[in-house]
Amino acid sequence: MARRRKGRAVDGIVLLDKPLELSSNDAVQRVKRLFFAQKAGHTGALDPLATGMLPVCLGEATKFSQFLLDADKTYEVTARLGIRTTTSDADGDVVSRQPVEVSEAQLLDACEQFRGDIQQVPSMFSALKYQGKPLYHYARQGIEVPREARDITMYALDVLRFKDDEVDMRVHCSKGTYIRTIVDDLGQALGCGAYVSKLHRSAVTDYPSERMVTLETLEYLVDKANAEDVSPSTYLDPLLLPMDTAVKRLPAVMLDDIALRYYRNGNPAQCDSETSLEVGQQVRVYDRQEQLFWGVGAIEPDGRVTPKRSVVRE
Numbered sequence: 001m002a003r004r005r006k007g008r009a010v011d012g013i014v015l016l017d018k019p020l021e022l023s024s025n026d027a028v029q030r031v032k033r034l035f036f037a038q039k040a041g042h043t044g045a046l047d048p049l050a051t052g053m054l055p056v057c058l059g060e061a062t063k064f065s066q067f068l069l070d071a072d073k074t075y076e077v078t079a080r081l082g083i084r085t086t087t088s089d090a091d092g093d094v095v096s097r098q099p100v101e102v103s104e105a106q107l108l109d110a111c112e113q114f115r116g117d118i119q120q121v122p123s124m125f126s127a128l129k130y131q132g133k134p135l136y137h138y139a140r141q142g143i144e145v146p147r148e149a150r151d152i153t154m155y156a157l158d159v160l161r162f163k164d165d166e167v168d169m170r171v172h173c174s175k176g177t178y179i180r181t182i183v184d185d186l187g188q189a190l191g192c193g194a195y196v197s198k199l200h201r202s203a204v205t206d207y208p209s210e211r212m213v214t215l216e217t218l219e220y221l222v223d224k225a226n227a228e229d230v231s232p233s234t235y236l237d238p239l240l241l242p243m244d245t246a247v248k249r250l251p252a253v254m255l256d257d258i259a260l261r262y263y264r265n266g267n268p269a270q271c272d273s274e275t276s277l278e279v280g281q282q283v284r285v286y287d288r289q290e291q292l293f294w295g296v297g298a299i300e301p302d303g304r305v306t307p308k309r310s311v312v313r314e
Contacts, residue, residue, distance in 0.1 A: 007038040009314075010233070011059035012240030017212040018046050018054040018201075027215070031056045034218045035236055043068035043204065043246075044175075049089055052076075052201030053212055061243035063309045064296065068246050072155065074172045074203035077196055079183045081165045084193030086139075088123060088180035098192040100165045107162055110189040111169075114182055115157050119149040123181045152177045166197070205249070213239055243311070244293040247284050251275050253297070253305055254288045263294060268304040271297075282308065 014035070018027050024045040032040035041062040043055045052075075057065045082100040085092030130138065130145045138145050153174040161168040171179060180196050187194025202209055221235040251273060259269035263285065277283065277299045285294045285305060292313070297305035 007032075007036050008233075009059055010035055010037050010237065010240070011061050011243055011311075012057075012237070013061050013243060013245060014056050014058065014240055015207055015212045016054045016056050017214045018051055019215065020051050021048050023048050024054060027054060028056050030215055031218065032058070034215075034222055034232070036232070041065050043071075044073070046201055047089070047199065049091060049196075050199040050201060052199075053204050053207065053209065054201070055204055055207065055246075057243070057246070058240070059243075060311045061246065063311070064243060064246040067296075068204060070175045071205040072153075072172065072174050073177075073201060073205075074170065075179050076160075076198075076200045076202050077169050077171060077179055077183065078198035079167045079169065079186065079194045080197040081167065081187060081190065081194045082192050083195055084184065084187060085195045087195075088184040089196045089199075092195070096193055100192050102190050102192060104162050106190065107167065108159060110186060111157050111159060113189065114186065115154050117151065117153050120152050120176075120178065120181055120185075121149045122147050123178050123184075150176055154182075157182075167194075170202075172203075207241070207245070211239075211241065242293070244284055247282075247296055250282050250284045250296065251277060252284045252286060253277075254286055255294070255305075256288050260287045260294070263297070263305070263307055264310070266307055266310075268300055268302075268306045270303070271305045277303075 014031060016027060016031055018024065024042050028040050028042045035058055037058040039059055039062050041057050043057060043065045046052065046054055055068050081102065083097055084095045086095055154171065156170065156172040158170045159167060160170055171182065179199060183194050183196050218236065222232045225232040225235050253271035253273045255263055255269055255271055259271060263269040279299055279301050281299045282296055283299060283305060285297045286292060287294060293311060295310040296308050298308050300306055
């Protein structure tokens with residue numbers, strides 16, 4: 001007999017404004033408890049020393065978290081010049097101290113090499129896996145392992161403020177970009193060293209920042225519901241974004257009633273689209289009658305759509 005899941009079947013995405021000094025996993029577990037959700041997962045970890053947007057997927061939305069993990073992101077970062085640390089942030093041990101003799105022109109010139117398509121060697125303090133273990137596992141033991149440079153894209157790197165030994169920047173980057181490494185490399189290029197003293201993720205893809213909520217807000221709403229003797233879902237669920245917002249950059253296809261039955265049984269189904277689609281292309285799948293989202297599929301050579309990640313509905 002299958003074990004009954006604890007919690008309720010709630011589906012959607014909440015944009016959490018993660019606080020300082022809280023791990024992403026701890027943040028997700030707190031959101032899961034507050035929503036009393038059966039399932040929850042995040043879409044790309046934020047360091048405990050970082051704050052900002054952490055989309056938390058609940059229920060069936062967890063099936064599409066990878067799409068947000070792969071999405072571009074925007075950060076507001078403060079770099080402290082003149083000091084290099086082992087972790088490239090304020091938590092690390094100081095490796096070197098150098099005088100800061102950098103002009104604004106030199107700073108702007110150095111930033112040029114970090115724009116566009118570049119390669120980056122991941123930090124030893126990243127969660128990237130090596131032989132089944134995250135790199136930071138080795139780093140904490142003083143072990144350095146080989147890492148291959150990876151292709152990333154810096155869509156924008158804007159200097160917002162430069163005063164004394166501090167630089168505020170806005171960075172819009174592709175997946176897999178380590179901001180600490182960018183700052184460390186920039187410090188090396190300037191000849192004085194640098195580390196991240198403050199990091200805030202302001203955007204994941206084009207999710208609206210005004211929809212972010214804090215843990216304090218969620219806790220307040222739960223207390224408010226309990227005081228009024230109503231279900232917390234009354235106040236919490238309106239904060240959720242639809243699960244298909246995680247994949248809204250994919251083209252959409254529609255299924256009629258017959259095709260939907262095939263699709264829900266895991267079979268390729270005939271679909272309609274307003275745009276031309278390529279073989280293998282991933283698409284969002286909806287039914288024509290109720291406009292419900294049924295998941296992500298891939299286009300077959302005959303034009304049908306095959307289920308890849310399907311939404312289960314009662």
